[in-house]
Amino acid sequence: MSLNKSFLLVLLFALFQNINSESTISGKTVQASDSMVVTRHFLATEVGNTILQNGGNAIDASVAISFALSVVLPQAAPIGGGGFMVIHEANTNQNFTIDYRETAPARATRDMFITEGIVNRELALESYLSSGTPGTVYGLFIAHQKFGKLPWRQLIEPSITLAREGFVITETLGTTLSDYADKLAKTKDGKKYFLMMIR
Known part of the structure; x- marks a missing residue:
């Protein structure tokens, strides 16, 4: 399906996304005639704009932005998380939703976080048992396969570089x-990959 002449309205919902004063600009109006990219980090915004300038569509930009945010602001759109994508295809007036929320691991049980009849918060929030199976990469891949225009590699390359x-x-x-x-x-990985950033 060609999306060259379509306008896509894409709403990308990442889990645990919060808005704070640093990510909000008040009193300014921005207008664009063809397309616009707005993210919580200027480097992710640059990635999205570059994808559009290189002939990508809104889905391509969304995929590239998600991977870029996973690098520069991982709490905003982590590849270890999940989300939803709602797409409106203007030329067919159809709406599509892709649900790529995390899922419980196959061996998860209803009582896996209960110890002696009480919810064990450490197990539920900070143990390996508390991890869900991530859905972000799969969801972005499905969106790209169905609606994307540019090659997958071109969408993830900016994030690899970052x-x-x-x-x-x-x-x-x-x-x-x-x-x-x-x-x-x-x-070990927490120390190696994240704490080195604040030394």
Whole structure:
């Protein structure tokens, strides 16, 4: 299906996304005649704009932005999480929804977080048992397969570059990493990949 002449309205809902004063600009109006990209991080916005300028459509931009946010602001759109995508295809006037929320692991049980009749909060919130099976990459892949235009590699390459070359972290990410430093320090990978960012 060609989306060259279609306008897509894409709403991408990432889990645990919060809005704070740093991500909100008041009193300014921005207008565009063809397309616009707005994200919580300027580098992700640049990635989305570049995809559109290179002939990508709204789905391509959304996929690329999601991967970019996973690198530069991982709490906003983590590849280890999940979400929803709602798409309106203007030329057919059809709506599509892709649900890629996390799912419970196959061996999950109803009582897996209960110890001696009481909910064990540490098991439920901070153990390996509390992890859901991520859906983000799968959901973005499905959206790209059904509606995307550019090659998959072209959409993820900017995020690979950001991860390899590094970037200056924002105050928001720095604060989040500091707030979770004790929890991140409990695992080898947490120390290796996240705490090195705030040293």
